[in-house]
Amino acid sequence: MAIEYFRRPHHDTDRSAMDADEPYFDQSDDDGTSSDVSDDVVEVRSDEIPQYFEEREGRLFHSHGSSPYPLPVDADEQQRQNGLNRLLRRLIGDSSVGPVRELLAFATGEQRRVVDLGTGTGQWVLDMAREFPHVRFYGVDIVPIATRYPPHNVIFEIHDIMEPFRYASRTIDMVHARSISMAIRDYRALLQEVGRILRRGGLFVSCEWSRVPAMADGSDIALRAPRVHAFFTAVRETLRMSLGIASVAQQIPRLLEESRLFTNIEAKRFHAPIGDWPTDPEMKAMGHEFREMMVVYARSMREVLLGGPYAAHAEELTQGYLHDIHTVPGIVSTCLTVHARRV
Numbered sequence: 001m002a003i004e005y006f007r008r009p010h011h012d013t014d015r016s017a018m019d020a021d022e023p024y025f026d027q028s029d030d031d032g033t034s035s036d037v038s039d040d041v042v043e044v045r046s047d048e049i050p051q052y053f054e055e056r057e058g059r060l061f062h063s064h065g066s067s068p069y070p071l072p073v074d075a076d077e078q079q080r081q082n083g084l085n086r087l088l089r090r091l092i093g094d095s096s097v098g099p100v101r102e103l104l105a106f107a108t109g110e111q112r113r114v115v116d117l118g119t120g121t122g123q124w125v126l127d128m129a130r131e132f133p134h135v136r137f138y139g140v141d142i143v144p145i146a147t148r149y150p151p152h153n154v155i156f157e158i159h160d161i162m163e164p165f166r167y168a169s170r171t172i173d174m175v176h177a178r179s180i181s182m183a184i185r186d187y188r189a190l191l192q193e194v195g196r197i198l199r200r201g202g203l204f205v206s207c208e209w210s211r212v213p214a215m216a217d218g219s220d221i222a223l224r225a226p227r228v229h230a231f232f233t234a235v236r237e238t239l240r241m242s243l244g245i246a247s248v249a250q251q252i253p254r255l256l257e258e259s260r261l262f263t264n265i266e267a268k269r270f271h272a273p274i275g276d277w278p279t280d281p282e283m284k285a286m287g288h289e290f291r292e293m294m295v296v297y298a299r300s301m302r303e304v305l306l307g308g309p310y311a312a313h314a315e316e317l318t319q320g321y322l323h324d325i326h327t328v329p330g331i332v333s334t335c336l337t338v339h340a341r342r343v
């Protein structure tokens with residue numbers, strides 16, 4: 001199966017206007033074949049792939065006109081995303097928080113479906129697809145950086161998550177949204193659309209890194225690691241002022257509550273060490289790897305800073321940040337997870 005992309009039906013672009021009970025997937029979809037993609041998506045031809053990318057300053061970015069997502073999507077970033085996928089699995093102890101096993105358990109005559117928003121390299125989807133071979137997974141992104149040859153139960157699609165999904169109302173069992181806070185400006189609108197496609201009792205899972213790291217002992221990072229604080233303050237302000245991206249991670253439980261579409265909303269925090277300062281050998285190894293990923297992140301974010309109000313200090317801020325994460329023990333980055341059930 002090659003990468004496919006969503007082609008908006010000409011007659012009706014807004015599926016929210018459809019009858020909530022109208023099935024989009026017919027029964028032939030449930031036999032493990034790709035019949036569910038035949039009408040609404042077409043295969044991306046190899047010669048079309050380059051149009052999804054643009055090169056700037058020797059790095060590869062998405063070429064999507066309206067997504068504010070500022071990071072490159074090249075090999076370094078893909079490696080970082082895959083590293084974070086492994087790290088999160090160790091940190092959380094599973095591929096996801098929430099009652100996933102119970103929700104996706106095999107049930108005769110029922111096809112379970114999971115959608116991953118901003119899937120990137122699709123590593124989370126591929127791991128899940130191996131664990132749940134009877135479940136069908138859809139990974140959507142604006143760039144085709146996932147494998148072109150996924151297993152039989154995975155479909156990667158090109159789709160802008162700020163547009164209505166092609167899936168009919170109430171047909172999806174789980175929607176997974178990880179590290180997409182820089183991809184969207186209107187999280188409220190996204191939750192409405194997620195609420196539309198999830199079936200009653202379906203699960204929404206979000207996982208976002210807090211925008212600014214903290215100190216493991218609760219002390220003030222602005223005092224203990226001032227250059228980390230300065231770098232992330234500049235990042236946060238640049239994202240807000242230049243790209244209109246707010247720090248949504250802390251707001252997600254409230255937005256879910258306010259939507260009135262979700263219940264059993266549970267938020268959790270997981271702290272990942274940055275650097276090899278922990279004494280526990282496993283955490284030490286994790287912290288070491290995480291710092292390597294932070295170095296890649298710093299290089300990518302420096303490019304973003306160069307395009308905003310902190311441009312003149314981008315280099316100094318980046319070097320200061322790198323210095324602190326190599327010299328100050330006790331810095332952690334917090335992953336905020338939320339899971340909730342569709343009412």
Ligand SMILES: C[S@@+](CC[C@H](N)C(=O)[O-])C[C@H]1O[C@@H](n2cnc3c(N)ncnc32)[C@H](O)[C@@H]1O
Nearest residue numbers: 067069081118119120141142160161178179183
């Ligand atoms: C930080 S990566 C996260 C990838 C993946 N969720 C993970 O956790 O490994 C964010 C992804 O969102 C994608 N993205 C950005 N804007 C998007 C949009 N409007 N619609 C769909 N995907 C988008 C980017 O191309 C990128 O692959």
